[in-house]
Amino acid sequence: MFLTFSLAAFKIVQGCIMLNVPVFRLFIYSCCLVSYVALERDFNIPAIAKYFNTKGRYEEVNPYLREDIFAVNTSSVLSPSDQCEARYLTAIVRHGTRYPTTRDIQEMQKLYGIILHNATGEESWLQEIQTQWRMWYSEDMDGRLVQKGVDDLKHLAVRLSKTFPGLVSEEKLRGGFIEFITSSKHRCVNSTLAFKAGLTGLWGIKDMEFDHAVNDALMRFFDQCTRFIEEVDNNPTAMSELDKFKEGPEMKRVQQKIADRLGVPYSLITDDMAEAAFYLCAYEFAIKTVNSPWCRLFDEVDAQVMEYANDLKQFWKRGYGYDINSKSSCVLFHDVFTRLEKAVNENKSGQQVTEAVTVQIGHAETLLPLITLLSFFKDADTLMSTNFATQTQRSFRTSRMLPYAANLLFVLYDCGAGDVRLQPLLNEQPVTFPGLSDPQASMPRYQDVLERYRDLLQGCDFEAECQLFKHPVEL
Numbered sequence: 307m308f309l310t311f312s313l314a315a316f317k318i319v320q321g322c323i324m325l326n327v328p329v330f331r332l333f334i335y336s337c338c339l340v341s342y343v344a345l346e347r348d349f350n351i352p353a354i355a356k357y358f359n360t361k362g363r364y365e366e367v368n369p370y371l372r373e374d375i376f377a378v379n380t381s382s383v384l385s386p387s388d389q390c391e392a393r394y395l396t397a398i399v400r401h402g403t404r405y406p407t408t409r410d411i412q413e414m415q416k417l418y419g420i421i422l423h424n425a426t427g428e429e430s431w432l433q434e435i436q437t438q439w440r441m442w443y444s445e446d447m448d449g450r451l452v453q454k455g456v457d458d459l460k461h462l463a464v465r466l467s468k469t470f471p472g473l474v475s476e477e478k479l480r481g482g483f484i485e486f487i488t489s490s491k492h493r494c495v496n497s498t499l500a501f502k503a504g505l506t507g508l509w510g511i512k513d514m515e516f517d518h519a520v521n522d523a524l525m526r527f528f529d530q531c532t533r534f535i536e537e538v539d540n541n542p543t544a545m546s547e548l549d550k551f552k553e554g555p556e557m558k559r560v561q562q563k564i565a566d567r568l569g570v571p572y573s574l575i576t577d578d579m580a581e582a583a584f585y586l587c588a589y590e591f592a593i594k595t596v597n598s599p600w601c602r603l604f605d606e607v608d609a610q611v612m613e614y615a616n617d618l619k620q621f622w623k624r625g626y627g628y629d630i631n632s633k634s635s636c637v638l639f640h641d642v643f644t645r646l647e648k649a650v651n652e653n654k655s656g657q658q659v660t661e662a663v664t665v666q667i668g669h670a671e672t673l674l675p676l677i678t679l680l681s682f683f684k685d686a687d688t689l690m691s692t693n694f695a696t697q698t699q700r701s702f703r704t705s706r707m708l709p710y711a712a713n714l715l716f717v718l719y720d721c722g723a724g725d726v727r728l729q730p731l732l733n734e735q736p737v738t739f740p741g742l743s744d745p746q747a748s749m750p751r752y753q754d755v756l757e758r759y760r761d762l763l764q765g766c767d768f769e770a771e772c773q774l775f776k777h778p779v780e781l
């Protein structure tokens with residue numbers, strides 16, 4: 307559509323120039339320029355970018371940010387009426403855009419070798435990979451944060467200051483009322499530094515520095531939950547549905563189509579090679595914002611299959627597949643509600659809430675078990691190797707939940723006369739606590755939320771849940 311408009315506008319401009327019609331020419335010329343810029347921007351976005359799972363950009367989840375990275379939608383997060391005031395905010399944030407992990411880089415290098423030495427097609431995109439594109443990824447990159455990832459967190463910090471000016475403020479930061487907690491992984495520590503830099507840069511703060519606490523018990527709880535490690539992480543049969551899907555007809559067809567496009571034997575394009583090609587398209591876009599020739603190896607149907615395979619991995623490794631996946635996040639769940647309860651009590655006694663904002667920076671596997679524990683994005687049907695065709699409308703879709711810089715926010719509002727409300731947001735958009743019937747479900751009463759999660763609040767004991775062998779009841 308943009309192409310047609312641009313070409314038509316260009317023709318009009320040509321005519322105007324020949325007729326020397328200045329004002330009209332200027333107007334049309336500017337329209338042509340605007341549509342060209344839009345065209346250029348949209349052409350830069352791979353058609354399959356919305357299927358990149360946890361390798362996707364934040365901008366594809368909130369497309370309005372492509373126009374203005376600092377845009378906020380305050381109408382959707384303002385309090386339910388004028389008398390409500392935001393009193394406390396906790397944000398659990400995934401790190402920003404990163405390099406591939408070493409394992410993925412090794413697979414990418416293997417695929418690049420196949421294309422250099424075996425591919426026989428004549429298409430221009432293949433020639434571009436074979437003669438112009440260079441393998442620039444190296445194993446030492448191993449998931450480190452890239453500059454785009456620094457920008458992701460800086461921009462998020464600024465947007466949150468615009469959305470919650472009474473909480474994410476210079477006064478609160480300087481007063482020590484904003485706490486930072488991070489995973490020990492370099493991509494998370496550097497994301498924390500970037501978030502802080504976004505705020506100090508916004509307010510021109512050069513005379514102060516702000517601490518952050520490294521806390522893997524909270525941000526990498528999955529590393530310390532013995533039952534998860536034994537029954538899922540280290541259990542080769544735990545990913546059986548993913549393994550079966552990778553051997554199934556849908557993935558086989560994707561592999562064959564890639565092999566046909568490259569003109570290589572089917573035996574060379576394994577499911578790992580298909581994943582490596584998909585990741586190359588995703589990383590070239592996320593890190594460099596280029597629509598690389600690697601994306602030409604997939605059509606939309608192929609991309610949906612690749613997306614489903616990764617959602618199967620996340621479902622069974624971090625999501626609803628096994629109860630221990632979500633129960634391993636009990637420590638983080640209780641931490642969140644302990645902070646909320648403290649803020650409610652301080653607010654009730656008329657005190658200033660000592661900690662106005664908590665920013666906790668972790669991983670996709672920090673966020674997803676907690677999202678699962680709270681029953682967000684739970685579908686009626688389990689994701690299986692055999693039901694891809696009926697899952698196209700599933701709500702458990704990591705491409706929408708968990709892009710780089712994904713963030714789960716809980717905002718506490720004081721609405722006067724003891725009316726305290728709690729608003730959940732995912733990626734800056736309000737979400738509804740599952741199972742709450744409150745008409746203002748995106749801004750429910752805090753007490754109703756406590757009631758909804760009463761069983762977890764009274765139970766969900768990390769030590770008990772993560773014990774490998776439940777001790778037999780003493781007879």
Ligand SMILES: O=P(O)(O)O[C@H]1[C@H](OP(=O)(O)O)[C@@H](OP(=O)(O)O)[C@H](O)[C@@H](O)[C@H]1OP(=O)(O)O
Binds near residue numbers: 360406409410623670
């Ligand atoms: O497929 P890779 O190796 O990239 O998987 C990574 C995880 O990346 P994700 O699957 O979430 O895109 C990485 O999570 P991140 O949020 O830190 O990017 C995780 O830390 C890393 O261990 C790999 O997870 P895996 O489950 O061990 O494959």
